[in-house]
Amino acid sequence: MAKIILFNKPYGVLSQFTDDRGRPTLADHIKRKGFYAAGRLDFDSEGLLLLTDDGALQHQISHPRQKLPKTYWVQVEGSVDDEALNALRRGVSLKDGLTAPAKARRLAEPRVWPRVPPVRARKSVPTSWLELTIREGRNRQVRRMTAAVGFPTLRLIRMAIGNWQLGALAPGEQRLEEVFVAPGVTSAPARRPQRPRHRR
Structure with missing residues (x-):
């Protein structure tokens, strides 16, 4: 059995x-030895980061070829219109090429923790808020996609x-799980994320 840590990475x-x-790192939060991040999350982004003690599982989660769906809640500047949503769903032209189609929908303002700093x-x-699901892992992709359709990410x-x-999970909190890893098996597609029980 492999072990995996689900960690809510703070901003x-x-x-x-x-x-x-000297910037804050995972070492300030993750005290268990032998765990390594499976993928990454930008310094100025928050939310789910996975760490595991199993090299095969780390590869399955993080390798671009696996195309695991990743779902984000995105606060953007402006009121998102249908034209922007449809563009995200079709794929957006960026400097490094056309993105794959994303799942995109408007999201009522969620009850999430206050960001520090605001x-x-x-x-x-x-x-406004969007829920965006992508299967690629380009550098700062979500931010570049929303900016490309006229709504910069905040x-x-x-x-x-x-x-x-x-x-x-609140910011800085973590949960340890055990998972069975079989050769060639990846995790199932994401269900719609549960709303965290936090208020602004």
């Missing part, structure tokens, strides 16, 4: 255990990777 924490610039939103410009929370969900 401003690196998805690695060391940093020569999002700097302009009072004169409304914000806040990004990853809610699910495959069938692993953030659930009720």
Whole structure:
């Protein structure tokens, strides 16, 4: 049996255990030895990060060829219209090529934890939320996709990777699970993420 840690990575924490610039890292939160991040989450993004003690499972989760769906809740600047949603669903042209079609829908403002530091939103410009599911792993892809359709990302929370969900984990919290790893078997497609039990 392999072990996997589901970790709610806070804003401003690196998805690695060391940093020569003294920034917060996984070492400040993950004290169990022998676990390594399966994939990454940007410094300025929040939410689900998976760590495992099993090299085969780490490869299955993180390798681009596996194309595990990753679901994000995205706060963007502006009121998202149907044209932008349809563009995301078709695929967006970025500098490194056309993205694969994404699942995209409007999301009522979710009850999530306050971000520290708070999002700097302009009072004169409304914000809205999207749920976006992609199967690629390009650098800062979600942020580039929303910007390309005219709605810059203000806040990004990853809610699910495959069938692993953030659930009720608060920032900095973690949950340990045991999983059976069979050769060539990857996790099942994601279900719609459960809403975390946090309020602003």
